[in-house]
Amino acid sequence: MRVALQSPTAGGTDASAATALYLYGVTWADVARPQPGAGVHGESVEAVPYRELAGLTSAVESTKVPAKRRDLLRHAEVLGTALVHGTVLPLRFGVVFENGTTLVEDFLLPRYAELTQLLRKFEGRVELSVKAFFREEAILAEVVRANPRITRLREATRAASDASTYPLRVELGERVAAELQERTLRDRQALLDRLSRLAVDVQVDQQPIEHQVLGASFLVERERVALFDDAMNELAQEQAERMHFKYLGPLAPHSFVGLTAEAR
Amino acid sequence: MAIATHGTASNYLQRAPSPSGLADVVELILDKGLVIDAYVRIAVIGIELITIDARIVIASVDTYLRFAEAVNRLDLTQTEAAGLAELRDGGGDGKAKGMVEGAKDALSGEGDRKKERAKRG
Numbered sequence: 001m002r003v004a005l006q007s008p009t010a011g012g013t014d015a016s017a018a019t020a021l022y023l024y025g026v027t028w029a030d031v032a033r034p035q036p037g038a039g040v041h042g043e044s045v046e047a048v049p050y051r052e053l054a055g056l057t058s059a060v061e062s063t064k065v066p067a068k069r070r071d072l073l074r075h076a077e078v079l080g081t082a083l084v085h086g087t088v089l090p091l092r093f094g095v096v097f098e099n100g101t102t103l104v105e106d107f108l109l110p111r112y113a114e115l116t117q118l119l120r121k122f123e124g125r126v127e128l129s130v131k132a133f134f135r136e137e138a139i140l141a142e143v144v145r146a147n148p149r150i151t152r153l154r155e156a157t158r159a160a161s162d163a164s165t166y167p168l169r170v171e172l173g174e175r176v177a178a179e180l181q182e183r184t185l186r187d188r189q190a191l192l193d194r195l196s197r198l199a200v201d202v203q204v205d206q207q208p209i210e211h212q213v214l215g216a217s218f219l220v221e222r223e224r225v226a227l228f229d230d231a232m233n234e235l236a237q238e239q240a241e242r243m244h245f246k247y248l249g250p251l252a253p254h255s256f257v258g259l260t261a262e263a264r
Numbered sequence: 265m266a267i268a269t270h271g272t273a274s275n276y277l278q279r280a281p282s283p284s285g286l287a288d289v290v291e292l293i294l295d296k297g298l299v300i301d302a303y304v305r306i307a308v309i310g311i312e313l314i315t316i317d318a319r320i321v322i323a324s325v326d327t328y329l330r331f332a333e334a335v336n337r338l339d340l341t342q343t344e345a346a347g348l349a350e351l352r353d354g355g356g357d358g359k360a361k362g363m364v365e366g367a368k369d370a371l372s373g374e375g376d377r378k379k380e381r382a383k384r385g
Contacts (some may be wrong), residue, residue: 072290073284073286073289076283076289079293080281092293092296093297095300107300128279136334140334144335144338153332154338161336169329169333170325171328172331173325173327173328173329173332173333174328176331176332176335207320208320208321209321210319232277236276237276240276246280247278248279248282249279249280254292254296257296259298259299
């Protein structure tokens with residue numbers, strides 16, 4: 001471990017400093033805790049306070065931070081640990097300041113009002129991430145049984161996948177794709193209807209990923225997380241034959257933080 | 265991981281407390297989270313090994329052929345067996361016919377229909 005962070009007031013105004021400061025997130029100064037050895041490259045995470053706020057930081061050797069698997073995971077873990085102690089605004093991977101002084105002068109001070117407002121907004125709330133995927137065999141069987149034209153095309157093309165059945169196979173696939181799309185939209189809405197009423201806010205991923213029924217982040221009051229768990233359990237049980245789920249949290253509100261455009 | 269979960273004993277689905285896979289973490293902290301104004305350095309280099317197993321759906325002939333192949337690989341024997349049993353029952357209705365004969369009718373009937381479908385298709 002190369003350098004212990006200078007105290008934030010000393011700030012390291014010396015431009016020749018060999019290190020830079022990596023920023024994980026912003027939290028309240030009174031709940032900011034150091035995390036020894038938990039940061040990027042195994043450096044210790046320290047708080048750089050400014051009035052009621054604190055940036056969670058660690059020293060990095062240069063202002064270029066390679067996005068290595070291990071360090072990506074560490075960034076997420078540092079935020080996860082901070083979330084145990086209090087509300088935290090998560091930063092995207094790779095934000096680096098020259099030193100503690102520039103962190104305060106370029107960020108915490110000019111954005112103080114906005115940052116405190118955001119922290120208050122997320123007080124007592126966490127992000128839960130939900131993904132639902134169709135089980136391929138089950139959903140395809142469902143599609144075949146539900147659509148007579150698909151059933152017939154399947155029977156007509158099963159025996160030979162050569163040039164003679166090419167147009168039929170293209171039609172079959174096109175119809176299957178259309179059915180899948182329809183079921184995806186319908187089931188996505190059903191899942192959202194069930195889960196959204198337990199959340200304060202929702203962000204839905206619109207990217208059409210194969211067999212993904214839903215990719216969404218829910219902003220949920222901490223006291224309602226257990227209710228959300230129950231709803232997820234019910235859904236997983238009901239849909240067990242045709243869907244599987246990925247359920248992650250509690251997380252810092254990665255999907256819900258945003259700063260308004262540059263205010264100098 | 266430091267975060268406690270509220271799991272009940274009868275959990276059907278376990279909530280993971282933190283992202284464990286690269287895909288999850290990439291999505292969470294490379295795509296999302298606060299980004300700061302341009303005057304702050306954002307320095308991410310050499311994003312290595314970012315292979316996400318998600319496949320984006322693209323409307324293309326290749327996709328269609330892949331779906332067709334997947335559908336044709338399906339083993340629907342359960343329903344097909346059920347279908348045959350129904351036909352057998354139907355064939356067995358006429359008491360004058362023997363079991364075997366009824367089944368034979370049903371099977372050949374099914375065969376004819378298949379040919380018809382193939383022609384129409």
